[in-house]
Amino acid sequence: MIKRHHHISMYTKDLKKNNHFYTEVLGLRRVKVSVNQNDHSMYHVFYGDTLGTAGNDITYFDMPYVADRKPGTNAHHALGLLVKDETVFDYWQERLKKFGFESEKKEYYGRSVLEFRDADTLKLILFSAEGETLPPEWEPWTNNDIDEEYLILGMGPVQINVRDKDKMVDMLTGIFKYDIIEDTREHAILRAHKNRLTGEIIICEREGRIEVQGRGTIHHLAVQTDGADLHGVDEMLKARGYRTTGVIDRYYFESLYFREDNGVMFEIVGPDARGFTADTDESELGKKLDLPPALEEKRDEIESGLTPISDWTDQ
Structure with a gap:
């Protein structure tokens, strides 16, 4: 029922440092600059x-006045990123150190990984994709x-x-048909497809x-x-007692949100999407403020409340 992860969303306190880390240190493309559709000030x-x-x-989400998080349970904890294989860990250790970021090779649920934190202290983990069949549409940024x-x-x-691993499992x-790869008293490893790291979730029970x-x-x-039709997913979730947002049109895709029993939020994205080139040429992605049509008439008002893009990028 689930294809794989779609995206993951975090809070940054310093967008300039955040942009530098992901574009200059990790070498990803800044593929879209928009606003929080629920709060146009960020x-x-x-x-x-x-192409994102x-x-x-x-x-x-850009939140310059946000406080430091206080780590705890009932929360998303870490994000894994895929690289070719374990032989590139040495390269990434040296590169991260050059930019002032420490990293550590370690064993992580039976796999060798490289662990570090981004400019906002989010835990990132490099995993080897050796032997994986990656989505053919993925096109790593080379510029x-x-x-x-x-x-x-x-x-x-x-x-x-989470405090209650079994409820999330x-x-x-039960609803999304994930496969259980491993299940112990303290953790479970689930995948949207048994042989794909691109949809793996590691659930750890933590008091x-x-x-x-x-x-x-x-x-x-x-x-x-x-x-799967999103409206059908919405009905299934509600039938199981979950409160949802209902289906929301984000223009680039449609989705719905809900919190599971431990209070952790998930977003479910529909199977069809316009993608980020719906309103921007490929060559111009990430260079200007893109707004969905419903917000375009408010562009002047929205831009007046935002820090100019040139202030937090190198363009």
């Missing part, structure tokens, strides 16, 4: 591959100083910490205080349906 910036295809988009063999390829596993398997959102918080993980 930018919503997307980083990803050449599904499963690549790392997005941030950077990174050799092709070292490029970030797309999103991988996402870790979520039941929801993901303690609930995380207080702030800088670097993962607001939600978005997953994309594999042909």
Whole structure:
């Protein structure tokens, strides 16, 4: 029922540092600059591959006055990124260090990974994609100083910490038909498709205080349906007792939001999407403020309340 991850959205306190990290350090493309459609006073910036295809988009809401988050449970915890194989970890350790970011090779649920944090303290984990069949539409961004063999390829596993692991497992398997790859007392590994890291979720049972959102918080993980009608998904969720937003037209795609039993937010994206070139030529992606048609008539008002793009980018 679920194809793979679609995107993931976080909070940044310093958009200039955030933009530098994802475009200059990690070498991703700033593929779309828009606004939070629920709060037009803040930018919503997307980083990803050449066209910002599904499963690549790392997005941030610009919140300069947000406090530091207070880590805890019942929250998305870490984002995995895919690279060619483990041999590139040394390159990334050296590159990160050159830009002032420390990293650590470690074992992570039976796999060798490279772990580090971004400019907003979000935990990022590099996973080897060796042996993986990656989506054919993914096109890593090459207009950077990174050799092709070292490029970030797309999103991988996402870790979520919750007080009640089994409730989340039941929801993901019962409604969305995720496969259980591993299930222990303390953690479970689920995948949208058994042999694909591009839809893997690692659920860890953790006691303690609930995380207080702030800088670097993962607001939600978005997953994309594999042909399922969003209105039908909405009905299924409501029948199981979940409160949803109903289907929302974001112009670039349609989606709905809900919180599972631990309070963790998910976004479910429909199978069809216009994509980011719906309103911008490929060569101009990420260079100007793009607004969905419903907000275009408010452009002057919206732009007047935003920091000019030139103030936080190199353009």
